[in-house]
Amino acid sequence: MIEAAIKPDVHAFFDKRTSSVQYVVSDPGTRHCAIIDAVLDFDEKSGATATINADNILHHVEANGLKVEWILETHPHADHFSAADYLQSRTGAPTAIGAHVVKVQQLWKDLYNWPDFAANGTQWSRLFEAGDQFSIGDLDVKVMFSPGHTLASITYVIGDAAFVHDTMFMPDSGTARTDFPGGSAEQLWRSIEAILALPDETRLFVGHDYQPGGREPLWESTVADQKSSNIHVARCKSDAEFIAMRQARDRTLPMPKLILAALQININGGRLPAAEANGQRYLKIPLNALSTPKWD
Numbered sequence: 001m002i003e004a005a006i007k008p009d010v011h012a013f014f015d016k017r018t019s020s021v022q023y024v025v026s027d028p029g030t031r032h033c034a035i036i037d038a039v040l041d042f043d044e045k046s047g048a049t050a051t052i053n054a055d056n057i058l059h060h061v062e063a064n065g066l067k068v069e070w071i072l073e074t075h076p077h078a079d080h081f082s083a084a085d086y087l088q089s090r091t092g093a094p095t096a097i098g099a100h101v102v103k104v105q106q107l108w109k110d111l112y113n114w115p116d117f118a119a120n121g122t123q124w125s126r127l128f129e130a131g132d133q134f135s136i137g138d139l140d141v142k143v144m145f146s147p148g149h150t151l152a153s154i155t156y157v158i159g160d161a162a163f164v165h166d167t168m169f170m171p172d173s174g175t176a177r178t179d180f181p182g183g184s185a186e187q188l189w190r191s192i193e194a195i196l197a198l199p200d201e202t203r204l205f206v207g208h209d210y211q212p213g214g215r216e217p218l219w220e221s222t223v224a225d226q227k228s229s230n231i232h233v234a235r236c237k238s239d240a241e242f243i244a245m246r247q248a249r250d251r252t253l254p255m256p257k258l259i260l261a262a263l264q265i266n267i268n269g270g271r272l273p274a275a276e277a278n279g280q281r282y283l284k285i286p287l288n289a290l291s292t293p294k295w296d
Contacts, residue, residue: 027137123269148188
């Protein structure tokens with residue numbers, strides 16, 4: 001069993017536009033840190049991009065005398081653009097994601113009809129396999145493979161903290177959808193079981209918070225909290241019950257509004273499309289490529 005003794009400093013940045021939670025995780029001794037799941041701002045109405053979120057993170061790093069050692073992603077996001085490439089350009093720190101991102105790249109390469117796209121993970125400095133270990137200063141980090149929401153989802157266990165991305169949300173919000181290409185409710189259940197096998201006091205940090213009932217955004221719970229109170233996990237007494245619940249719920253959900261825009265950025269390590277001859281960048285939106293929409 002993983003020991004949960006060391007307590008890293010965790011600072012969260014909530015992006016209200018996408019309900020995303022970004023993190024700076026630092027070793028209080030060495031002041032080395034990692035940035036997890038940073039957002040590149042995108043306004044779908046105007047097509048404008050900005051670095052407001054990422055610059056706020058960099059300001060926090062500078063103001064607190066931190067050194068960025070890693071820029072980490074938990075999975076290729078469907079609801080916001082990744083700021084990994086921008087942050088690497090500003091800090092020089094290596095980028096990393098789970099090795100199964102290659103499978104996600106292969107799926108979406110075909111969907112976007114990109115025959116020349118390098119679906120080999122070379123867009124990141126390092127690809128993590130399940131069980132890989134690395135360090136942030138003197139903090140030991142272990143990588144857990146946590147598929148289900150996506151083929152490539154991973155969890156970073158850093159001391160007494162685990163960054164569980166979209167596998168689980170806060171207890172009053174339940175669990176992640178599994179109907180994206182490559183998703184699986186069965187795999188999600190197994191991933192949740194593995195996370196909940198961590199010590200009860202392990203702090204769990206989620207990737208989104210949708211503020212049910214209009215409450216203030218929250219992002220930190222514990223394994224014990226999730227076991228006792230998660231509205232999907234605690235109420236389901238078996239894997240079959242959970243899978244049936246999750247699949248039924250997924251059938252009612254619309255696709256995220258940015259999924260077709262975001263994936264072409266995020267499977268490319270957060271890089272925007274190359275400028276064309278006129279100097280302009282363009283997104284490519286495949287029509288009628290995903291499941292039947294939930295029409296209003």
